[in-house]
Amino acid sequence: MKRFAYDFERPLVELETKLDELKRLESADKQDIAFQIKYLEDQIQKLRVRTYSKLTPWQKVQLARHPERPRTADYIEAIFTDFIELHGDRIYRDDPAIIGGFARLGDTRVMVVGHQKGRNTKENVFRNFGMPHPEGYRKARRLMRLANKFKLPFITFVDTQGAYPGIEAEERGQATAIAEDLLELSALAVPVIVAVIGEGGSGGALAIGFGDRIIMLENSYYSVITPEGCASILWDGGDGADRAAEVLGLTADNLLKLGIIDIIVKEPLGGAHHGPALVARDLKRELEKSLKELGRVDLAELVEKRYSKLRNVGFYHQETGLAKTLNLNTLTSE
Amino acid sequence: MPIGEWFNKQKKPTPNNPSLEKRAVPDGVWEKCKGCNEPVYIKGLEKNHKVCPKCDYHFPFSAQERVNHLTDPGTFDELWADLSPEDPLHFVADKAYIDSLDIARDKTGLNDAVVCGTGQVNGRQVAVGAMDFGFIGGSMGSVVGEKITRLIELATDDRLPLIITSSSGGARMQEGMISLMQMAKTSAAVARFNKSGMPYIAILANPTTGGVTASFASLADIIIAEPNALIGFAGPRVIEQTIRQKLPKGFQTAEFNLSHGMIDMIVNRLEMKQIVARLLDYLEPKGVAQ
Numbered sequence: 001m002k003r004f005a006y007d008f009e010r011p012l013v014e015l016e017t018k019l020d021e022l023k024r025l026e027s028a029d030k031q032d033i034a035f036q037i038k039y040l041e042d043q044i045q046k047l048r049v050r051t052y053s054k055l056t057p058w059q060k061v062q063l064a065r066h067p068e069r070p071r072t073a074d075y076i077e078a079i080f081t082d083f084i085e086l087h088g089d090r091i092y093r094d095d096p097a098i099i100g101g102f103a104r105l106g107d108t109r110v111m112v113v114g115h116q117k118g119r120n121t122k123e124n125v126f127r128n129f130g131m132p133h134p135e136g137y138r139k140a141r142r143l144m145r146l147a148n149k150f151k152l153p154f155i156t157f158v159d160t161q162g163a164y165p166g167i168e169a170e171e172r173g174q175a176t177a178i179a180e181d182l183l184e185l186s187a188l189a190v191p192v193i194v195a196v197i198g199e200g201g202s203g204g205a206l207a208i209g210f211g212d213r214i215i216m217l218e219n220s221y222y223s224v225i226t227p228e229g230c231a232s233i234l235w236d237g238g239d240g241a242d243r244a245a246e247v248l249g250l251t252a253d254n255l256l257k258l259g260i261i262d263i264i265v266k267e268p269l270g271g272a273h274h275g276p277a278l279v280a281r282d283l284k285r286e287l288e289k290s291l292k293e294l295g296r297v298d299l300a301e302l303v304e305k306r307y308s309k310l311r312n313v314g315f316y317h318q319e320t321g322l323a324k325t326l327n328l329n330t331l332t333s334e
Numbered sequence: 335m336p337i338g339e340w341f342n343k344q345k346k347p348t349p350n351n352p353s354l355e356k357r358a359v360p361d362g363v364w365e366k367c368k369g370c371n372e373p374v375y376i377k378g379l380e381k382n383h384k385v386c387p388k389c390d391y392h393f394p395f396s397a398q399e400r401v402n403h404l405t406d407p408g409t410f411d412e413l414w415a416d417l418s419p420e421d422p423l424h425f426v427a428d429k430a431y432i433d434s435l436d437i438a439r440d441k442t443g444l445n446d447a448v449v450c451g452t453g454q455v456n457g458r459q460v461a462v463g464a465m466d467f468g469f470i471g472g473s474m475g476s477v478v479g480e481k482i483t484r485l486i487e488l489a490t491d492d493r494l495p496l497i498i499t500s501s502s503g504g505a506r507m508q509e510g511m512i513s514l515m516q517m518a519k520t521s522a523a524v525a526r527f528n529k530s531g532m533p534y535i536a537i538l539a540n541p542t543t544g545g546v547t548a549s550f551a552s553l554a555d556i557i558i559a560e561p562n563a564l565i566g567f568a569g570p571r572v573i574e575q576t577i578r579q580k581l582p583k584g585f586q587t588a589e590f591n592l593s594h595g596m597i598d599m600i601v602n603r604l605e606m607k608q609i610v611a612r613l614l615d616y617l618e619p620k621g622v623a624q
């Protein structure tokens with residue numbers, strides 16, 4: 001079977017394929033083969049470290065999109081018990097690009113919502129590659145309200161390239177649907193915990209992508225615009241996504257430094273798909289820890305704290321020297 | 335004469351004398367209208383609030399022109415005008431962000447893409463904000479997010495009706511995630527404002543897309559658009575690239591948004607202030623009980 005690999009992973013995959021062939025080889029000289037296998041394994045380990053230990057932002061974006069990367073449904077299955085999925089926005093249809101429902105985290109009853117990508121082409125067509133229409137966001141809002149009504153902590157999984165940019169999405173009010181999620185989520189009187197597990201693409205991610213705690217997997221990204229979108233604006237063409245990923249500051253590391261997110265969960269070398277159980281275990285631990293901390297806070301205070309947390313996002317200063325130039329016509333002549 | 339004063343005296347647009355059109359005139363006196371392709375006399379255009387007297391095409395309005403147009407003459411007090419952006423990502427692409435900011439400042443005379451303050455609409459005190467598309471496409475970064483949030487908070491605390499005119503390409507790419515989070519910040523401020531019982535009127539001007547449409551601009555009690563304004567979430571170019579087909583004529587116009595139920599009404603700029611004033615009359619938080 002031919003394994004999926006990005007360009008930067010190819011030398012590694014070639015060595016691994018060679019190793020597999022070697023292992024299958026029938027030979028008289030068993031000792032020689034054992035020696036060669038050992039040698040190759042050492043080489044592979046070295047190359048693996050070299051390939052994955054200093055990933056560029058663009059390489060992280062690629063890993064965040066890896067077709068074998070665990071999806072929301074995988075984490076729901078691994079982390080929670082007794083999941084009951086709820087469907088529909090009660091207006092138009094059920095959007096398979098967003099899933100959600102009741103679940104238990106240990107003993108705690110919670111509401112879980114997340115973007116859902118497919119595992120293969122057929123599933124991806126059904127799930128629209130995890131790019132929701134307005135009805136997806138309206139379903140999310142319905143579940144936010146349910147969570148609020150029954151005082152269930154609200155846990156989200158973010159994994160979308162963005163809200164779907166299509167004719168019907170616009171006709172049915174994509175912008176309004178997202179805006180209303182933002183409004184609702186900001187005022188939920190229950191703990192809100194966000195886990196960015198893959199792609200955090202723009203407003204379509206943000207709609208369910210901020211809260212009292214934001215956790216990011218090491219190789220996930222969260223960005224105001226996709227690198228491709230940014231590149232096509234800056235350099236007028238699809239090229240340059242790698243450069244765009246660099247300038248957008250979209251990695252977990254960088255966002256932690258900027259104070260946008262709170263926690264990073266490590267991934268195994270090569271990405272979450274190289275050890276899904278491990279990542280799920282660590283993510284679960286962080287969710288439980290956050291939930292415990294937030295559970296101690298009074299619900300009204302929780303909403304206040306969430307507001308001041310949002311309130312503090314921004315970099316600006318008082319430009320006293322320019323204050324007098326408010327009069328429009330004076331500045332243009334300077 | 336201030337624009338507002340002129341407006342009160344003269345309700346109807348004055349059509350230009352057609353015989354003047356063909357006369358040779360120096361550059362800068364006439365401007366070609368994008369609506370009807372006819373030359374329009376600039377002085378007349380300005381007196382007509384930059385609405386084409388021939389075809390009603392709405393020329394771009396600066397933030398300052400907006401607030402002057404909406405508020406009674408001499409009543410607008412600008413707030414937080416000296417709030418200025420920083421460059422938290424040290425963003426350099428084809429151009430450095432700090433250079434784009436300098437250019438935008440020189441062009442508009444503003445420190446960022448929004449003007450906020452208080453003023454009066456037909457004698458009624460309001461909190462008013464207007465975005466300026468001329469400043470990096472009216473994009474929302476830290477300063478726009480902060481000023482809009484402060485304005486909403488001011489309206490909440492002082493119990494003032496809130497009026498915000500948007501004209502924006504969305505979140506500002508050059509401030510990355512910090513810009514995206516301004517969508518959540520401004521929306522959260524609206525959520526708190528809503529408890530005050532005071533009205534919020536949003537006016538959407540050409541164009542309003544992306545992160546601004548998908549946050550505070552779509553969360554008003556009443557949403558008004560100017561004729562023909564482009565309003566949507568994704569920009570037309572992105573949609574065309576995604577679906578690989580041409581968009582239908584009139585897609586994402588104000589009229590499209592009206593027919594799809596996204597906005598309350600389309601109002602000609604020349605009537606905007608009167609409509610806003612009439613709406614505010616209905617939106618006084620007095621209620622049935624009194």
Ligand SMILES: [Zn+2]
Pocket residue numbers: 367368369370371372386387388389390391
């Ligand atoms: Zn015209």
